[in-house]
Amino acid sequence: MKDTRIGTTGIQQISCVCQAHEGLEATGEHAEPHRLLDADGVVVEPVVVFLRELLAAGRSAATLRSYGMDLLRWWRFLHAVEVGWGRATRTEARDFSYWIQLTAKQRRGVDRSSSSGWVNGVAGAPNPITGKPALVDGYAPATVAHSETVLRGFYDFHRDAGTGPILNPFPLDPSRRYRRAHAHHNPMDGWARERVGRYRPKVPHRIPRAIPDHRFNELFAALGSNRDRALVAFWISTGVRASELLGVRHCDIDPHQQLITVVRKGTRATQQVPASADAFVWLRLYQEELHGQIPRGRTQRVWWTLRRPRRPLNYHAAHRIFERANAVLGADWTLHDLRHSAARQNGPGSAADAQRRAVGHGTRASVHHRDLPDTEQGRGDRRSSSPSCPHCRSARRAATAGTGLRPGGVERVVREGPVTSSVKHSTRKPLAAVTSVAAEQRLRNGQLRNEFPPGPTEAWWPHTAATAEQIQQRLTSGAFVAAAGC
Structure with missing residues (x-):
């Protein structure tokens, strides 16, 4: 250098x-x-x-x-x-x-012997598929x-x-x-970013990018193995970080309840997150392919390399999965884009606290992308209608025809709205706003009841199906009265 x-x-x-x-x-x-x-x-x-x-x-x-x-x-x-x-x-x-x-930054596989070693300062053309700016040399x-x-x-x-x-x-x-951070801060104002170090540069505020539905279908079809499809299906449906999913063991998989247990980055807290049914189907296909070729045991890793000798899959190998798929599509999607896609399914104005906790975004500052403009609007990549409209479903079926994919299956949990929500009350909220929020909450609860109806009553416990009047009549019957008199 x-x-x-x-x-x-x-x-x-x-x-x-x-x-x-x-x-x-x-x-x-x-x-x-x-x-x-x-x-x-x-x-x-x-x-x-x-x-x-x-x-x-x-x-x-x-x-x-x-x-x-x-x-x-x-x-x-x-x-x-x-x-x-x-x-x-x-x-x-x-x-x-x-x-x-x-x-100029030294990159693997890039020969810079003929260059001057300095950044030219000219920004490259953005990717025509993702719209992301090209990587700079520095x-x-x-x-x-x-x-x-x-x-x-x-x-x-x-x-x-x-x-x-x-x-x-x-x-x-x-x-x-000579003063502390945010000295004499007015509590009625927001928190302004203060310069910390003398030689610290200004970091631009980037807008997170989510993968549109039809682009996701193209990316999913470009994956070359059931292991890669299972990984992407879990990432897009759970929203966990790449390293968190790669550290999952066999004892952390619960197909019955469709849950996986991950260790959160930073806090190292153990948390169960829901996943889509298709993710477990791809996982089962991947396990059948490597049956008898990887170590068995409840504490063994789930994800292994396909090449011999078998080794646990690390982040760099998972990143190569996306690089191979991007080479086919001419795109530059990243693993973190799947995380933003999982969080972006609840647009601005929706209070999807359950999904935010599952993704691992605890504070409002960490979910800033909910208030940012949609980067796909105006580029013809975002749906203009609701996620569950029949026209969108038919379009997804046409996009996945011939690829062996189940239309909308892998992305169903993430793409079709929140599973739970909560209403955050503020001080002195106008009556019209409270009424609209309550109406929206009742509508969402009705949709949840229709989507998740109550299960049937177990046959070996018939008393749970009795009404309050029947239970009261049974407790005041002759047998109970005689027992109370004794």
């Missing part, structure tokens, strides 16, 4: 070469999931101590890897400019922030902002421990240095 360092004498060319022994090593140990190696292959002790602090604070192994990658980029930059981590000043921090925003603003936060926290930790420089190379913004 050829980069430039800004100094008082101008721009100096610097060659950043990745050493053979340098990198972030995964140990596979629970006590130390990752460790950073320098150019000589020696473990970087300051990073080890910092990652151990994060592990003691309850951070996951994925968080440690993310922090380690940010520190690895910083260590490579310091090695290139020949400055020790304890002697880095704000000049090196400024140069690093300049470099990471302008340098690091995303979110990656740059995350790196600045990690490095500032790293130097804050060593400053408090007495093992690092007194002045943090990545300081706070001057407007935040």
Whole structure:
């Protein structure tokens, strides 16, 4: 990687070469999931101590890897400019922030030997199918902002421990240095975003994109195996994260109640989420294909690679599933788009608290996409009629004809409206608004009763079908009266 360092004498060319022994090593140990190696292959002790602090604070192994990658980029930059981590000043921090925003990112399978090593700054054409902008050559603003936060926290930790420089190379913004966050905030106003770090870039607010129905059918038809279809069916019907579904074991599958148990990211809480019936059908087909070829046991993983030797399926292998399907369609859908599709089925104005809890969105700030404009409107990709209209169902049947798919089966749970809802009352709500909300609630309850009628009464307990008058008459009969007189 050829980069430039800004100094008082101008721009100096610097060659950043990745050493053979340098990198972030995964140990596979629970006590130390990752460790950073320098150019000589020696473990970087300051990073080890910092990652151990994060592990003691309850951070996951994925968080440690993310922090380690940010520190690895910083260590490579310091090695290139020949400055020790304890002697880095704000000049090196400024140069690093300049470099990471302008340098071209090294990607696997992409030859950049003939390029200048700098971002050209010209945005590529958006994808004609998804409408997403093309990937830029450099690091995303979110990656740059995350790196600045990690490095500032790293130097804050060593400053408090007495093992690092007194002045943090990545300081706070001057407007935040002498006061607390949101000082003198008016409770009647919203919470404005304040600039935190001096070298922290502005992160654009992206609009989440959901996969339209007919695009989802095309994507589902492009999948090459029953395992891939089962994975996508579970993702689109449950809305869980990709890593949460990949960690499911056999004991976490409950086909009788159509539930799966996942471990939530961050909180590590165990939660049962409903899934569609078709997802369990594809799962059963996948299990029959690999019967006797994968380890058996209730605590064994459900998802395995199709190539030998059989290994548990990880996130990168699941991402390759989408890359192969996108190569066929010419699209650039991602695994996270399925999560947004599962949450987007309840549009703005609907109080679908049950679906939000199942997806794992706990706060209103995390479900911001419900209030954002639909990115598919105006592009001819969204339905203009209701999800359950007969015209839409016939269109989906025509789209899935010849593909072996059950029309609307995989997406039935997600696409046909909420299963439960709740009304949130606000202070001094107008009478007309309360009346409309109550009418909408009664209509939705009637639809739920029609869609989910009560089950038949069990034959071996006939007394549960008796009315209150019959039960009272039975309790006041002669046998009970005689027993009470005794």
